[in-house]
């Protein structure tokens with residue numbers, strides 16, 4: 001489209017995609033910095049290098065859609081609309097954390113926006129996302145459910161069980177594999193029988209595509225088609241999103257399995273933010289002057305989140321006894 | 335006016351499902367082979383006709399469909415997953431233990447998981463070691479789960495209805511040997527049974543016998559037989575393995591001063607062990623004799639009809655334990 005309104009829409013979309021990517025990057029950098037200062041409790045799995053995947057989907061998702069996530073879940077939570085300050089406070093183990101300090105990084109969840117949780121169990125998200133999708137269809141809604149998972153998680157049997165049911169029952173589940181080439185320090189070639197995972201999933205009878213997961217626009221375009229089909233009553237689809245993680249598996253990983261040069265090369269060649277900046281400038285949609293303020297705003301937002309989190313209250317030890325079971329209701333009893 | 339009828343345990347489960355599905359249109363049932371006949375043990379009879387589209391027959395994928403049960407429960411409303419035999423719950427342990435039981439806690443109270451995983455458990459006939467296990471103690475060990483082991487049709491109906499009106503994940507274990515058993519059950523759709531409340535199935539003065547599942551009925555028979563010898567046994571159905579009604583048991587032991595605990599699961603780390611330990615800890619000075627536990631010996635369930643009885647507590651074992659605490 002070359003109309004003025006089309007240009008405006010494209011510009012707004014580009015701004016949204018870039019804003020989300022830079023916010024995710026800034027959150028992860030602030031969290032890693034605070035982790036280094038000892039303020040984050042426990043390990044931290046940063047998604048730096050993979051931001052374009054959740055950012056590409058973010059503009060397509062409504063609060064009533066569902067997302068399930070992984071141990072590397074901060075980007076998914078932000079893309080679904082979770083509050084970064086509540087997230088940061090959660091990483092710090094504070095009482096005003098989004099999960100009241102009961103979950104931490106690996107269990108970040110915000111049910112108010114349909115973010116059904118990061119998960120400490122690799123491959124647990126498939127069933128949960130599909131069950132949420134079943135609820136959607138039973139209620140006659142046109143919402144969708146997105147399950148993010150790593151290439152390592154493709155080795156889990158739960159994928160087969162759930163993919164089979166989703167196709168049989170035509171459930172609106174978008175499977176998004178964040179194919180970063182590693183499961184902890186094991187390369188994909190030692191973990192999966194094939195690199196062509198989209199082919200594998202096509203075998204279930206679901207539309208499946210490999211996409212450059214460092215390209216937010218490509219992610220957005222591919223997911224837009226799949227999600228539109230699902231909202232119109234279609235069944236599941238699969239995206240093999242290729243990207244790289246620039247940091248270790250987590251904040252405790254010294255990365256003995258790859259060299260500094262490998263990582264520098266990835267940062268130089270496959271940084272989704274840098275690639276986006278170059279592409280959108282070349283296309284004449286956004287200029288550096290449009291994006292620099294977004295970087296600055298994201299950095300300020302996440303610094304403020306960290307400062308606020310640091311000032312937040314610690315939970316009372318007695319809080320450990322809350323939220324184990326539902327509060328008792330009054331019933332007629334026999 | 336509510337009426338009491340004699341119905342089977344199977345009918346009681348069916349009635350609970352039917353009444354609650356009428357009341358709450360969100361309730362879904364997922365399970366294998368549940369259509370058209372109502373499942374391997376027939377508890378869903380007639381439900382598909384009354385509630386079309388709400389019973390979903392799944393592929394053989396316990397991890398898949400119980401995981402979906404977690405998601406559907408999180409996304410709003412009660413879900414029942416029937417696992418055909420409790421033994422098969424071993425292939426969906428992550429979904430029950432790491433997911434369903436943990437979500438409320440890990441999310442700081444944001445999430446509710448009203449997921450009921452129903453499964454027939456316990457001894458069968460000629461089905462060997464993989465279709466006969468008792469897992470109440472295994473699940474009772476997990477914070478965040480409630481575990482029902484109703485011993486009577488009334489307990490089954492009342493507890494299942496409570497589970498479906500609650501907001502917690504429940505493992506609901508039905509002893510296969512009880513399905514055909516009859517008992518008095520109210521037709522009042524508002525009558526629920528409280529989780530964590532046991533019931534005194536027979537009052538008595540001399541010995542407290544806490545007996546769950548099939549052991550409840552063996553225990554009641556033993557109590558009737560020993561009554562002829564002048565021994566007055568109080569028989570309690572704990573009804574739930576989590577939470578356990580320790581108060582009811584301790585109060586009973588305070589009166590009788592003697593305790594035998596019988597359950598069908600393997601003795602080591604069993605519900606019987608937990609009850610015995612609690613009474614030893616909190617009711618020691620009430621006791622006039624050491625507590626006795628009667629439970630399955632530590633062996634897989636064998637196949638041959640000549641071997642099966644050796645793997646299961648018999649009435650004679652319960653009677654012997656009672657005589658021992660009275661000696």
Ligand SMILES: Cc1ncc(C[n+]2csc(CCOP(=O)(O)OP(=O)(O)O)c2C)c(N)n1
Pocket residue numbers: 070071072120121122123149150151152153154178180182183184249
């Ligand atoms: C069931 C299970 N097995 C093993 C682990 C330990 N573990 C945590 S993350 C991880 C690697 C996952 O790799 P991948 O799915 O590719 O995700 P990535 O870390 O690359 O984002 C492993 C093995 C786990 N958490 N859960």
Ligand SMILES: [Mg+2]
Pocket residue numbers: 150151152178179180181182183184
């Ligand atoms: Mg990976």
